[in-house]
Amino acid sequence: xxxxxxxxxxxxxxxxxxxxxxxxxxxxxxxxxxxxxxxxxxxxxxxxxxxxxxxxxxxxxxxxxxxxxxxxxxxxxxxxxxxxxxxxxxxxxxxxxxxxxxxxxxxxxxxxxxxxxxxxxxxxxxxxxxxxxxxxxxxxxxxxxxxxxxxxxxxxxxxxxxxxxxxxxxxxxxxxxxxxxxxxxxxxxxxxxxxxxxxxxxxxxxxx
Amino acid sequence: xxxxxxxxxxxxxxxxxxxxxxxxxxxxxxxxxxxxxxxxxxxxxxxxxxxxxxxxxxxxxxxxxxxxxxxxxxxxxxxxxxxxxxxxxxxxxxxxxxxxxxxxxxxxxxxxxxxxxxxxxxxxxxxxxxxxxxxxxxxxxxxxxxxxxxxxxxxxxxxxxxxxxxxxxxxxxxxxxxxxxxxxxxxxxxxxxxxxxxxxxxxxxxxxxxxxxxxxxxxxxxxxxxxxxxxxxxxxxxxxxxxxxxxxxxxxxxxxxxxxxxxxxxxxxxxxxxxxxxxxxxxxxxxxxxxxxxxxxxxxxxxxxxxxxxxxxxxxxxxxxxxxxxxxxxxxxxxxxxxxxxxxxxxxxxxxxxxxxxxxxxxxxxxxxxxxxxxxxxxxxxxxxxxxxxxxxxxxxxxxxxxxxxxxxxxxxxxxxxxxxxxxxxxxxxxxxxxxxxxxxxxxxxxxxxxxxxxxxxxxxxxxxxxxxxxxxxxxxxxxxxxxxxxxxxxxxxxxxxxxxxxxxxxxxxxxxxxxxxxxxxxxxxxxxxxxxxxxxxxxxxxxxxxxxxxxxxxxxxxxxxxxxxxxxxxxxxxxxxxxxxxxxxxxxxxxxxxxxxxxxxxxxxxxxxxxxxxxxxxxxxxxxxxxxxxxxxxxxxxxxxxxxxxxxxxxxxxxxxxxxxxxxxxxxxxxxxxxxxxxxxxxxxxxxxxxxxxxxxxxxxxxxxxxxxxxxxxxxxxxxxxxxxxxxxxxxxxxxxxxxxxxxxxxxxxxxxxxxxxxxxxxxxxxxxxxxxx
Numbered sequence: 001x002x003x004x005x006x007x008x009x010x011x012x013x014x015x016x017x018x019x020x021x022x023x024x025x026x027x028x029x030x031x032x033x034x035x036x037x038x039x040x041x042x043x044x045x046x047x048x049x050x051x052x053x054x055x056x057x058x059x060x061x062x063x064x065x066x067x068x069x070x071x072x073x074x075x076x077x078x079x080x081x082x083x084x085x086x087x088x089x090x091x092x093x094x095x096x097x098x099x100x101x102x103x104x105x106x107x108x109x110x111x112x113x114x115x116x117x118x119x120x121x122x123x124x125x126x127x128x129x130x131x132x133x134x135x136x137x138x139x140x141x142x143x144x145x146x147x148x149x150x151x152x153x154x155x156x157x158x159x160x161x162x163x164x165x166x167x168x169x170x171x172x173x174x175x176x177x178x179x180x181x182x183x184x185x186x187x188x189x190x191x192x193x194x195x196x197x198x199x200x201x202x203x204x205x206x207x208x
Numbered sequence: 209x210x211x212x213x214x215x216x217x218x219x220x221x222x223x224x225x226x227x228x229x230x231x232x233x234x235x236x237x238x239x240x241x242x243x244x245x246x247x248x249x250x251x252x253x254x255x256x257x258x259x260x261x262x263x264x265x266x267x268x269x270x271x272x273x274x275x276x277x278x279x280x281x282x283x284x285x286x287x288x289x290x291x292x293x294x295x296x297x298x299x300x301x302x303x304x305x306x307x308x309x310x311x312x313x314x315x316x317x318x319x320x321x322x323x324x325x326x327x328x329x330x331x332x333x334x335x336x337x338x339x340x341x342x343x344x345x346x347x348x349x350x351x352x353x354x355x356x357x358x359x360x361x362x363x364x365x366x367x368x369x370x371x372x373x374x375x376x377x378x379x380x381x382x383x384x385x386x387x388x389x390x391x392x393x394x395x396x397x398x399x400x401x402x403x404x405x406x407x408x409x410x411x412x413x414x415x416x417x418x419x420x421x422x423x424x425x426x427x428x429x430x431x432x433x434x435x436x437x438x439x440x441x442x443x444x445x446x447x448x449x450x451x452x453x454x455x456x457x458x459x460x461x462x463x464x465x466x467x468x469x470x471x472x473x474x475x476x477x478x479x480x481x482x483x484x485x486x487x488x489x490x491x492x493x494x495x496x497x498x499x500x501x502x503x504x505x506x507x508x509x510x511x512x513x514x515x516x517x518x519x520x521x522x523x524x525x526x527x528x529x530x531x532x533x534x535x536x537x538x539x540x541x542x543x544x545x546x547x548x549x550x551x552x553x554x555x556x557x558x559x560x561x562x563x564x565x566x567x568x569x570x571x572x573x574x575x576x577x578x579x580x581x582x583x584x585x586x587x588x589x590x591x592x593x594x595x596x597x598x599x600x601x602x603x604x605x606x607x608x609x610x611x612x613x614x615x616x617x618x619x620x621x622x623x624x625x626x627x628x629x630x631x632x633x634x635x636x637x638x639x640x641x642x643x644x645x646x647x648x649x650x651x652x653x654x655x656x657x658x659x660x661x662x663x664x665x666x667x668x669x670x671x672x673x674x675x676x677x678x679x680x681x682x683x684x685x686x687x688x689x690x691x692x693x694x695x696x697x698x699x700x701x702x703x704x705x706x707x708x709x710x711x712x713x714x715x716x717x718x719x720x721x722x723x724x725x726x727x728x729x730x731x732x733x734x735x736x737x738x739x740x741x742x743x744x745x746x747x748x749x750x751x752x753x754x755x756x757x758x759x760x761x762x763x764x765x766x767x768x769x770x771x772x773x774x775x776x777x778x779x780x781x782x783x784x785x786x787x788x789x790x791x792x793x794x795x796x797x798x799x800x801x802x803x804x805x806x807x808x809x810x811x812x813x814x815x816x817x818x819x820x821x822x823x824x825x826x827x828x829x830x831x832x833x834x835x836x837x838x839x840x841x842x843x844x845x846x847x848x849x850x851x852x853x854x855x856x857x858x859x860x861x862x863x864x865x866x867x868x869x870x871x872x873x874x875x876x877x878x879x880x881x882x883x884x885x886x887x888x889x890x891x892x893x894x895x896x897x898x899x900x901x902x903x904x905x906x907x908x909x910x911x912x913x914x915x916x917x918x919x920x921x922x923x924x925x926x927x928x929x930x931x932x933x934x935x936x937x938x939x940x941x942x943x944x945x946x947x948x949x950x951x952x953x954x955x956x957x958x959x960x961x962x963x964x965x966x967x968x969x970x971x972x973x974x975x976x977x978x979x980x981x982x983x
Contacts, residue, residue, distance in 0.1 A: 045358065051368045056763045058356040072359075077762050080353050089359055150390060154364070175364045 032118040035066035038189040038197055039116075041165075048178040055180075062183065064116050065194070069206045083205050090205075097205055115160060115169060116183075126151065132159070139163045217552055224604040231497050231597070234504035241507050248507060250514040272412040274304065274447030275682060276433070277398075277405045280440065286406035287395050289436050293408055293429070300428045303413040303421050307789075309388075309396060315788035319734075320379060322785040327370065328748050328775045329741025332381035333733070335374055339747040347372050348755040352762050367765070368773045371756060374748070382733060388686060398685045405444075405685060416449040419456075419515065426453055444678035454672040455948070462946045473938040474529075481621040481931065482536070490602075490609040491532045497601045498528040502594025506586050513590075517583045521590030526939045527569065527910065528598030530932035531562060534917060535606050537928035540617055555603055560865075561916040566599040568858050568916075569909035575850040576905075579843050621927055628926035632974035641971055648884040648968070655887025662895035663841035665833045668950045693814070695806040695821065696828040702784065705802055706737035712824055716806075719816065726810035731794040734787070738780040749776055805830075840898050847901040851908055855879065858912060874919050877968035878911040884968075885961040899950045903940070903957025910936060911965035918973040926970060933966035 033039045041062045046055040060074040069085035081092035090097035126148040132141040144158040152174075159170040165186045171179040189197040198206070241248040276293065278286040297304050323330060331339070338346055351372040355365050362376040370376075388396055388407060396407040414421040430453075433443045478487055499522050506513050506521070538554045555562075573595070576588035617625075635641055695712075699705035709732045719725050736744065752774065784795065796803045811817055814834050821829040855875070862871040882904060889900060914929045941962060943955025 045356065047356065047365070049365050049367055052765060054765065056355055056765065072357075074356060077356070077764055078352065080356070082353075082357060082359065084359070089361070091353065148391075149393075171358070173364060177364050179358055181358065 033064055033066060033116075033188070035068075036190065037066055038194045039064040039165075040185075040187045040189070040197060041183045042185045044182045044184075046180045048180070050176045062116065063198070063202060063206075065198075065206045070116060071202055071205065085206070092205070095201060115158070115166060118166060127158075134161070139167075220604065220607075224608070227600060227604050231500055231601075235500045238500055238504050238507070242503075248512050249518070250512050272416060272448075274410050274412060274416075274449050275445070276408040276410075277442075277444040277446075277678075277682065277685075278408070278436065279403060279405050279442040279444075283397065283404040283406065285439075286397075286404070286441060287391075289441050290395060290406045290408055292432065292436075296428055296432055297410075300424070302424055302428060304410040304425075304429075305413055307409040307411060308394075309390060310394060312789040313390075315786070319785055319788050320375075323781060324375070325775060325778055326741070326781040327375045327378075328745045328778060329736060329738075329780055330378050331374060331744045331747070332378045334381060335377055336744065336747065339751060344751045344755055347374070347751065348759050352759055355763055367760075367763075369775070371759060371774075372751065400685050412449060416447070416452050421449065422453050422456060425449060426457075444681050445675065446679050446682045450675055450678075451669070451672065454675060455669070458672075459946070459948045459951060462948065463943075463951065466942050466945065470938045470942055474935050477931070477934055477938070478533075481618055481624070481927070483618050486610055487532070487536045490536060490606065491529050493605065493609055494528050494532045494598045494601050495525065498525045498594035498598040501597035502590035502592075505593035506589045509589055510582070510586055513586050514583055517586035517590065521587040521594070523939070524573075524587070524591045524906065525594040525598070527906070527936070528595060529935055530910070530913060531566070531598055531602050533931050533935070534558060534562065534928045535602050536610055537931070539610050552607065555606065561913075561920040562599065562602070564861075565913035565916045566595055568854065568912045569595050571857060572850065572854045572905055572909045575853065576847070578850075579846055581839075581843060584843070617927075624930050625927045628930060628970055628974070629977060632926075632970060633976045635971045636976040644968065644971060645880060648880045648887075648964075651891060652883040652887035655890035658893075659886070659890045660895050661841070661844065662897050663844060664837045665840065667895075667897070668899075692833055693808045693811050693817070693829075693831045695808065695817075696830050697804045697806065697826065698801055698828075699826075700800055700802065702802055703738055703782075705804055706732055706735065707739055708826060709804060709806060710737055710740055712806075712827065715820060715824075716808075719820065724812050724816045725808050728809060729794065729807040731791065731804050731806075734791055735781070735784065735795075738782055741780045745776060748774075752776075844896075844898040844901050847898065847905060851882070851901070851905055854908060870919075873973070874915045877972040878908065878915055878965060881911055881961060881964040881968045882908060884964050885957060888960055889956065894953070894956070897950075897953045899953035900957040903954040904961055906936075906940065906958055907961030907965055910962060911969065914965055914969040915973055918969055921975075926974065929966060929970065933962050936962050 039062075041064075043060055043062050045058045045060075047058075048055045057077070058074050059076040060072065063071040063073070067086065069083060072082040072084065074080045074082075083090040083092060083097050092098070126146065127144040128147055130143040130145065132143050134141045140162060142160045144160070146152045146155050146157075154174050156172040156174055158172070159168075160166055161168045161170075165183070167183055169179075169181045169183070171181075173179075187197075195203070278289050280286040280289070294306065296302065297306070335347060338344065354360060354362055354373055355367070362373045362380065365373075366375075388398055390396055396409070398405045398407055412421060416422075433445070436443050475488075478491075502521060502525055503513070503518060506517070535554060535558065538557055570592045573588050573591040577585050579585065579588075635644075697705055697708055699708065709730055713730065713732065716725070716728050720727060732740070787795070794805050794807070796805075808817065811831075814829075814831055817829050817831075821827050855878070859871055859875055862874055885904060885907065886896070889896060894900075910932070914933070917929060918926075937959060941955055941959035943951050944959045946952045946955060
């Protein structure tokens with residue numbers, strides 16, 4: 001009987017861990033990129049598409065400059081650069097940004113930029129936030145479930161895993177597709193280091 | 209005439225009573241029709257215009273759109289305001305239906321689902337051009353980027369069935385307003401430079417030009433929007449209803465202000481000159497009779513009359529006041545002559561001037577019946593019948609309403625008469641009339657060189673700065689066009705019709721490049737012809753042959769897409785699936801005939817489109833505004849012809865009645881005055897419009913009256929003409945101060961014309977006297 005009770009208690013505790021909690025109740029220790037800081041990382045992305053047995057893999061680097069923008073630089077399978085600023089999403093063609101979409105029209109994009117800067121608990125609106133148990137005590141895992149109808153129509157959930165920084169993002173889409181983005185080699189630059197870390201071209205794009 | 213007067217003298221009591229009974233019966237009929245029967249008075253301004261099915265339908269459907277934008281620093285407040293609008297529409301049963309975007313989105317979804325099996329035949333214009341111009345690699349590169357990009361703008365990848373994202377690209381190319389977003393709860397908003405505008409779009413269930421619609425919006429919705437503004441919510445409104453309401457409000461405000469001032473002016477003037485209420489008695493009775501008979505005649509003939517015809521026709525009946533004034537002034541002359549105290553002396557003295565004056569005016573107005581504008585026809589009947597009844601009332605009731613007694617004219621009255629007499633004496637002494645003719649002809653000659661006409665409907669549209677700003681704001685936020693112009697293509701075969709449209713698209717693109725149009729909206733963007741689908745399939749085949757393998761290799765995808773999934777062998781779409789909202793207007797099938805409408809946006813010059821249509825047989829250019837402008841032009845010409853016709857008829861009549869010399873004497877000041885008025889309007893830089901012509905028609909009728917009354921006077925009675933001219937200027941001439949162009953133009957023609965006619969008839973026909981004349 002006691003064993004059953006203990007098992008039940010353990011089950012309840014487990015449930016508590018995944019019961020939705022108010023964003024202000026979730027406390028995880030991680031670094032948030034401040035407006036005056038620059039974060040450089042590398043990424044590995046795997047896109048699992050329906051009907052295609054093997055994932056599409058891509059590698060590259062990420063540059064996040066506070067609230068000014070993100071440079072998503074893909075090196076493999078072929079070089080390409082995407083710039084995200086509060087004004088919109090741009091594809092870099094011949095070293096110049098070409099507008100693809102306005103930021104306000106792409107909720108998905110604004111959400112990812114919030115996640116990358118580490119502000120997902122305060123910054124992500126219209127999502128139910130769940131803290132998931134992680135086997136590694138030094139790490140944490142959060143699940144974001146869209147509440148908003150439009151977002152719900154194409155995303156089932158977003159899982160974010162990290163420790164000091166965000167380390168991986170899994171986007172589960174409603175059509176069965178899945179994106180796994182692993183983020184590594186985080187480096188933070190502050191003050192004058194930022195100018196050194198950025199190429200003149202990158203500076204122009206992010207400040208333009 | 210003497211016989212008629214003798215007959216009247218004998219049976220005047222009976223005839224007067226009979227006429228009174230007729231007027232009372234007509235009065236009862238008017239009250240019953242206008243106040244006790246609900247559908248005899250029309251309020252929709254479109255019913256004033258000729259019936260053109262396509263124009264009416266288009267005006268109805270396009271003018272029914274309305275948009276309200278709401279902005280507050282806290283978007284939640286703006287959303288709450290939007291919900292208040294929705295509640296008000298429901299509670300007050302306003303004639304507005306909110307556009308249901310979720311329903312429209314569902315329609316689009318179903319449409320795209322229906323055409324998906326045929327997707328190989330559907331390409332966006334941009335992709336088609338890239339494929340034709342051998343820029344296939346660009347499409348492949350963009351697809352590769354999209355496949356690895358986590359920020360997909362084209363939706364989920366579909367590498368098996370549509371590896372190059374061509375179908376989502378086709379779908380996106382049809383999206384008009386990517387700027388409009390939905391918050392998921394049915395609330396639409398537009399984000400621009402960090403500003404959030406909450407967006408309401410609705411369609412009117414009744415015409416925007418109906419006074420009932422305007423009243424319900426103005427009584428309920430406008431106060432709510434005003435309240436929002438007081439609470440710090442920025443409100444912008446766009447739609448024909450708001451323009452129509454602003455125009456009607458402005459015109460009614462001006463006309464009522466000018467009307468009150470005119471009325472006070474006329475009462476003050478007549479009181480200062482006569483200092484008696486007797487004149488007001490005859491004026492009131494004559495006016496009332498003419499209005500009753502005029503309106504009831506129009507009701508009998510047309511069954512229904514428009515409120516504007518009623519108001520405008522009744523205003524024109526103000527002319528009947530002139531007859532009463534002439535009659536009343538004559539009673540002062542009778543006092544001088546003891547032998548003329550006969551009951552019918554005044555009427556004898558007013559003959560033939562008064563009957564001829566009434567006849568010429570009626571002739572002028574009755575000719576307006578030929579103009580196929582229901583509004584003008586109603587007005588013509590009201591005026592003609594009203595003037596005739598005024599004449600009958602004066603002849604029958606005049607002797608009962610005004611008794612001839614020994615009376616002294618006021619000092620002002622005497623002074624006016626004396627000054628005018630002095631002016632006439634002076635002009636005769638110094639041959640001033642010849643100088644006047646030269647001056648008037650000079651102004652006319654200069655004016656005729658500068659003369660140009662303006663008939664465009666837009667010219668008469670009152671510009672409301674606020675609504676103009678609101679429209680500019682909306683255009684800056686979303687792609688918005690309120691164009692009414694389109695090309696109409698008809699054929700029994702859908703395929704032939706679609707091919708015909710596709711064949712003219714390159715020419716329309718050229719016009720777009722030349723900025724003759726800002727764009728166009730064609731059914732072929734959504735539904736290509738089978739021929740075009742076949743071409744698209746071929747282009748797609750070459751794209752896959754050249755780039756699919758390379759594309760998959762780049763993404764390290766080993767297995768190749770099964771070609772059968774690409775729908776290249778699917779049949780062609782040969783029917784019209786259920787179209788989403790916004791596209792249904794573009795195609796219509798009736799009695800085995802399919803009609804397509806190709807909307808043109810911001811047409812710079814309709815002549816360019818006419819030339820374009822001329823080169824493409826089988827295509828009709830429909831420009832409702834242009835057609836109304838053409839009607840304006842036609843009716844301006846008809847009124848010009850009517851003026852010339854009336855003048856000619858009066859010329860012939862006077863020549864036959866007396867002689868040619870007399871005719872020249874009577875008609876020359878009228879003709880000169882009208883020429884001078886035309887010349888001066890043109891010299892002042894104003895284009896001549898239909899409303900100038902309507903004013904000139906009134907001037908002509910009144911000018912002829914002045915001439916007749918002066919010519920057939922034993923002694924020059926300048927006071928009656930001076931008073932009638934002044935009352936006309938007070939009634940109509942002051943409309944020159946209106947900001948509504950149509951009203952202003954009418955007022956301007958009347959102001960200049962009446963002043964000129966009065967002075968020219970006084971100088972040319974006034975009899976010079978050495979001694980001072982007294983009435």
